[in-house]
Amino acid sequence: MVNLATSAAIAIxxxxxxxxxxxxxxxxxxxxxxxxxxxxxxxxxFAPWIAPYNPTTSDVLSNLLPPFSEGEPGSAMHVFGTDxxxxxxxxxxxxxxxxxxxxxxAAVVGAGILGTVLGLAAGYLxxxxxxxxxxxxxxxxxxxxxxxxIMIMYIVGPGLWNIVLALVIAKWPIYARVARAxxxxxxxxxxxxxxxxxxxxxxxxxxxxxxxNAFSPLAVIAAFAVPQMIILEAALxxxxxxxxxxxxxxxxxxxxGRVTLEQAWWIATFPxxxxxxxxxxxxxxxxxxxxKLGASIGDQ
Amino acid sequence: xxxxxxxxxxxxxxxxVGVVAVIFVLSRMVGDPISLMVQPGMTQADIDALRRYWQLxxxxxxxxxxxxxxxxxxxFGNSIxxxxxxxxxxxxxxxxxxxxxxxxxVFAIMGALILGSISALYQRSVxxxxxxxxxxxxxxxxxFWLALMLILVFANHLRMFPTGGYGSLRHLVMPTxxxxxxxxxxxxxxxxNGLVEVLAQDYIRTxxxxxxxxxxxxxxxxxxxxxxxxxxxxxxxxGLLMGGAVITETIFAWPGLGRLMIQAIDRRDYPVMExxxxxxxxxxxxxxxxxxxxxxxxxxxxxxx
Numbered sequence: 001m002v003n004l005a006t007s008a009a010i011a012i013x014x015x016x017x018x019x020x021x022x023x024x025x026x027x028x029x030x031x032x033x034x035x036x037x038x039x040x041x042x043x044x045x046f047a048p049w050i051a052p053y054n055p056t057t058s059d060v061l062s063n064l065l066p067p068f069s070e071g072e073p074g075s076a077m078h079v080f081g082t083d084x085x086x087x088x089x090x091x092x093x094x095x096x097x098x099x100x101x102x103x104x105x106a107a108v109v110g111a112g113i114l115g116t117v118l119g120l121a122a123g124y125l126x127x128x129x130x131x132x133x134x135x136x137x138x139x140x141x142x143x144x145x146x147x148x149x150i151m152i153m154y155i156v157g158p159g160l161w162n163i164v165l166a167l168v169i170a171k172w173p174i175y176a177r178v179a180r181a182x183x184x185x186x187x188x189x190x191x192x193x194x195x196x197x198x199x200x201x202x203x204x205x206x207x208x209x210x211x212x213n214a215f216s217p218l219a220v221i222a223a224f225a226v227p228q229m230i231i232l233e234a235a236l237x238x239x240x241x242x243x244x245x246x247x248x249x250x251x252x253x254x255x256x257g258r259v260t261l262e263q264a265w266w267i268a269t270f271p272x273x274x275x276x277x278x279x280x281x282x283x284x285x286x287x288x289x290x291x292k293l294g295a296s297i298g299d300q
Numbered sequence: 301x302x303x304x305x306x307x308x309x310x311x312x313x314x315x316x317v318g319v320v321a322v323i324f325v326l327s328r329m330v331g332d333p334i335s336l337m338v339q340p341g342m343t344q345a346d347i348d349a350l351r352r353y354w355q356l357x358x359x360x361x362x363x364x365x366x367x368x369x370x371x372x373x374x375x376f377g378n379s380i381x382x383x384x385x386x387x388x389x390x391x392x393x394x395x396x397x398x399x400x401x402x403x404x405x406v407f408a409i410m411g412a413l414i415l416g417s418i419s420a421l422y423q424r425s426v427x428x429x430x431x432x433x434x435x436x437x438x439x440x441x442x443x444f445w446l447a448l449m450l451i452l453v454f455a456n457h458l459r460m461f462p463t464g465g466y467g468s469l470r471h472l473v474m475p476t477x478x479x480x481x482x483x484x485x486x487x488x489x490x491x492x493n494g495l496v497e498v499l500a501q502d503y504i505r506t507x508x509x510x511x512x513x514x515x516x517x518x519x520x521x522x523x524x525x526x527x528x529x530x531x532x533x534x535x536x537x538x539g540l541l542m543g544g545a546v547i548t549e550t551i552f553a554w555p556g557l558g559r560l561m562i563q564a565i566d567r568r569d570y571p572v573m574e575x576x577x578x579x580x581x582x583x584x585x586x587x588x589x590x591x592x593x594x595x596x597x598x599x600x601x602x603x604x605x
């Protein structure tokens with residue numbers, strides 16, 4: 001089970017979600033993806049200056065306006081319409097991107113560090129520590145992580161950093177597995193023996209000698225994990241377990257739009273499109289980078 | 301082979317016991333069900349009696365001991381809300397979930413074989429490009445948003461399918477699409493890339509020069525060779541599907557395990573949560589065990605120590 005799933009994970013990391021070198025017409029799509037992500041990042045960073053409205057200010061008199069409705073005289077057009085209490089959907093998408101991207105990146109970094117450290121230690125130290133970590137990994141992978149994340153969110157309650165915590169706990173095992181697999185064979189290599197014979201300590205060998213060599217596959221997995229985290233955050237917020245009620249995220253907007261789906265299609269549609277475009281762009285871009293760096297990342 | 305099977309079975313059962321322990325700890329941390337059951341007018345003595353009745357007054361370790369020994373005999377206790385055996389509740393809704401996940405998986409595998417073969421046989425054609433774009437997009441759509449969009453278009457506007465519920469084939473269509481798109485996209489890519497590699501092999505040229513038809517070549521020589529990769533990914537995807545079913549079932553009001561679990565977590569109904577997670581974990585562990593065995597069967601070169 002361990003070997004099979006690990007090799008599948010590594011194969012996916014190396015083979016990627018995206019086009020193989022033989023199946024590639026990425027030029028245009030890569031440029032578009034990079035452009036979209038740039039726009040998204042800038043609008044997330046400078047949301048207060050870019051968003052036409054405050055995403056949490058309601059205006060009941062102009063609620064459920066369809067896209068491209070004129071705002072009140074002197075204010076901007078509601079390009080994506082307004083929701084049930086008159087909040088501007090475009091502004092919500094811009095501010096929501098800020099929340100969703102922050103959570104996704106923080107969760108990937110957190111899960112990556114936790115999983116890598118545990119996995120490296122397990123593969124390098126072996127023995128009882130290895131057994132404990134890997135059984136923990138097995139137990140967690142037998143558990144659909146959405147169920148795990150839901151339970152954690154119930155325990156810690158809604159909140160930005162609580163989502164990050166839930167996602168880190170739910171997603172560290174994959175890094176642990178890959179880091180362990182790399183550490184296992186790297187710790188038998190000559191340069192580790194050499195380092196050891198020169199008197200290097202365990203920590204130094206693990207982090208100065210093994211980690212740099214195991215870094216590429218881990219980095220690819222982490223990069224592909226960002227879009228997954230965006231979707232997971234949206235799923236939790238969609239179920240009402242993610243961000244606190246007054247915070248706007250793509251998932252919480254979807255949840256609100258679900259209720260008014262029949263009268264107002266735009267409320268659920270635009271945040272969903274934003275999620276899809278962000279996820280697609282990151283996937284395309286990471287994949288192109290992976291192919292570009294292919295020689296060094298692919299096979300060691 | 302026997303040693304391999306028993307070794308795998310042992311590690312699988314360790315995993316299941318571990319899952320039960322994790323569930324126990326997490327569900328106790330979620331909160332106190334008794335506080336949700338208190339009605340106005342109950343005295344403290346009534347509340348204590350409730351607590352005693354559900355054995356929640358005992359020390360936590362003793363609760364775990366009671367729990368583990370009865371769980372291993374299939375008894376998770378009664379649902380705190382409905383007062384019927386929790387495992388029975390779970391097993392009642394399990395067929396609905398299995399129907400949904402199986403249907404999504406079959407949809408994904410069949411679709412992937414067809415789309416992947418077309419894509420590989422007509423490399424660089426318009427089809428290939430369209431299918432390539434489809435696989436990228438299909439892996440980027442959140443299933444719950446897709447579910448909403450399907451409801452919007454096919455239920456609210458076209459009135460082709462019901463917005464939710466259970467019972468007929470028409471109820472099954474939209475949940476299957478919502479749940480199956482991601483694995484479909486992933487498997488299509490896998491089939492396509494695998495076929496492209498195989499089709500370039502010498503033995504395919506040999507088979508062609510023997511005058512075998514394209515159908516025989518594809519079916520007997522190519523697909524068999526990509527079956528291993530397919531089995532691995534399908535096994536991994538089955539776990540994902542069980543998780544994805546939680547949200548899909550909630551949106552489509554599908555009376556399955558996922559919806560039951562969400563309700564149980566909402567009501568702090570420990571026994572149902574525990575029984576549900578137990579059953580999910582067993583099915584995930586079994587599917588990967590099955591994948592390991594199939595893997596060993598398909599590929600005689602694989603020898604497990």
